[in-house]
Amino acid sequence: MIKIELPDALRSLAGGAREIAVEAGSVSEALDELGRLYPEARLRILTRGGQVRPHVNLFVRERDIRAHDGLNTVLEDGDSLLVVPSVAGG
Amino acid sequence: MVLDKRLAELRDRIQQLSPAKAHERLVAGAVLIDVRDPGELAQGMPAGAHALSRDELEMRIDQLAPPEAPVMLICASGPRSLLAADTLARLGYEQVAVVTGGMQRWKREGLPCTRPEGIDDDGAERYARQLNLPEIGIEGQAKLADARVLLVGAGGLGSPAALYLAAAGIGTIGLVDDDRVDRSNLHRQVVHRDDRVGTPKTDSARATLEALNPNIDVRTHQVRLNSDNVEEIFSNYRIIVDGSDNFPTRYLVNDACIRLGLPNVYGAVQRFEGRVSVFAAGGRPCYRCLFSEPPDPEFAPSCSEAGVLGVVPGVIGLLQALEVIKLATGVGEPLIGRLLLFDALGTRMRELALGPDPGCRYCADDREFPGYVDYAEFCSGRASQDLETND
Numbered sequence: 509m510i511k512i513e514l515p516d517a518l519r520s521l522a523g524g525a526r527e528i529a530v531e532a533g534s535v536s537e538a539l540d541e542l543g544r545l546y547p548e549a550r551l552r553i554l555t556r557g558g559q560v561r562p563h564v565n566l567f568v569r570e571r572d573i574r575a576h577d578g579l580n581t582v583l584e585d586g587d588s589l590l591v592v593p594s595v596a597g598g
Numbered sequence: 599m600v601l602d603k604r605l606a607e608l609r610d611r612i613q614q615l616s617p618a619k620a621h622e623r624l625v626a627g628a629v630l631i632d633v634r635d636p637g638e639l640a641q642g643m644p645a646g647a648h649a650l651s652r653d654e655l656e657m658r659i660d661q662l663a664p665p666e667a668p669v670m671l672i673c674a675s676g677p678r679s680l681l682a683a684d685t686l687a688r689l690g691y692e693q694v695a696v697v698t699g700g701m702q703r704w705k706r707e708g709l710p711c712t713r714p715e716g717i718d719d720d721g722a723e724r725y726a727r728q729l730n731l732p733e734i735g736i737e738g739q740a741k742l743a744d745a746r747v748l749l750v751g752a753g754g755l756g757s758p759a760a761l762y763l764a765a766a767g768i769g770t771i772g773l774v775d776d777d778r779v780d781r782s783n784l785h786r787q788v789v790h791r792d793d794r795v796g797t798p799k800t801d802s803a804r805a806t807l808e809a810l811n812p813n814i815d816v817r818t819h820q821v822r823l824n825s826d827n828v829e830e831i832f833s834n835y836r837i838i839v840d841g842s843d844n845f846p847t848r849y850l851v852n853d854a855c856i857r858l859g860l861p862n863v864y865g866a867v868q869r870f871e872g873r874v875s876v877f878a879a880g881g882r883p884c885y886r887c888l889f890s891e892p893p894d895p896e897f898a899p900s901c902s903e904a905g906v907l908g909v910v911p912g913v914i915g916l917l918q919a920l921e922v923i924k925l926a927t928g929v930g931e932p933l934i935g936r937l938l939l940f941d942a943l944g945t946r947m948r949e950l951a952l953g954p955d956p957g958c959r960y961c962a963d964d965r966e967f968p969g970y971v972d973y974a975e976f977c978s979g980r981a982s983q984d985l986e987t988n989d
């Protein structure tokens with residue numbers, strides 16, 4: 509089981525949940541699962557073409573997935589995928 | 599009780615001199631060491647004495663006097679100099695004496711005092727509890743006084759940062775903001791006050807900061823930061839604090855910091871969440887390594903639209919102030935290459951590792967500066983383009 513941790517800004521698009529549990533073997537699969545449950549939430553993270561949006565970062569084991577294997581980063585049971593979008597508020 | 603007994607025993611075997619006698623010997627060339635903390639030294643020390651705290655005594659005494667030379671020690675009132683004398687005796691110093699009544703009696707008797715360089719009467723008193731930290735001390739305080747820090751935004755993040763940086767003695771604080779104080783700002787923008795609603799934020803903030811600490815220089819820039827004025831303003835400062843409330847300004851701050859080689863102390867908040875990081879001079883990583891481009895405006899409500907609990911920018915703004923003080927003094931480990939996330943609802947802090955983006959257009963190796971971007975247009979124009987091409 510993988511835990512997707514959603515930022516405050518995306519929770520309203522996922523039924524208010526802070527965390528979504530999915531079965532997935534990679535970041536890409538986890539986001540596909542998220543998309544099946546909450547298509548709009550996925551669309552805030554990935555473009556329709558499937559690229560991570562430039563104002564969003566994804567972290568696995570406290571490191572940017574770009575420092576792992578990008579969307580192909582392998583997830584193991586118990587891992588969490590943290591979604592960090594850009595916010596500008598001050 | 600144990601200490602009393604020990605001190606009594608030390609008094610029996612260590613020579614004690616009146617301040618007047620110690621002064622006489624000092625003038626004749628004997629070594630006098632003040633073993634008090636930097637914060638106490640800042641209030642004045644015997645003219646001609648050397649400052650050496652008890653922590654440093656064993657390591658550095660031989661630079662001041664060989665074991666066969668006479669050495670006199672002074673502290674605030676007596677006990678610490680006795681303990682220090684014991685330390686020296688164990689190291690083999692044979693002619694050790696202490697000044698009875700310590701600095702208190704020295705001053706009372708009107709003997710000559712001096713103050714370590716770089717601190718005046720007001721500073722010695724104002725920063726006493728900070729000077730007492732060996733990591734800061736007089737040297738660190740002087741670095742704070744020399745620091746030139748620009749706060750971009752005198753709002754939710756800039757307010758707490760400005761208050762604490764002014765209090766800490768940052769010598770030059772600049773404020774950039776073109777906005778006026780609104781009553782709806784006051785739940786979080788604590789540098790302002792109700793009776794200043796309608797006045798420029800820069801003026802309001804300056805009045806508060808000068809009232810808090812009249813010995814710093816507060817400079818105001820009542821303009822909206824743009825690509826024409828950003829370099830002229832930034833070039834007067836050494837550390838930039840990004841407390842802005844919109845994406846165009848944040849990218850402008852990042853790009854100008856890369857261009858001018860300035861560190862960017864970044865903070866941002868929304869609703870119940872905040873984050874903070876330090877992008878070092880030259881970046882790698884920089885803000886664009888993290889978020890290469892701003893989101894579409896529809897995805898990015900500003901603070902005023904999205905709502906924010908006032909305490910959240912308070913926490914984040916103070917973390918930014920902390921990072922500024924660390925950068926200015928060189929103390930501690932700055933938040934470079936790390937992103938700290940604060941979740942107010944769960945009261946959790948989480949640290950993420952940030953790396954440089956090798957393809958970053960602004961900070962990657964050997965990049966020519968690509969210029970500033972007109973973000974207002976960029977965001978709205980880009981939004982429709984993005985939908986067509988990428989979506």
Ligand SMILES: [Zn+2]
Nearest residue numbers: 884887958961
């Ligand atoms: Zn960069």
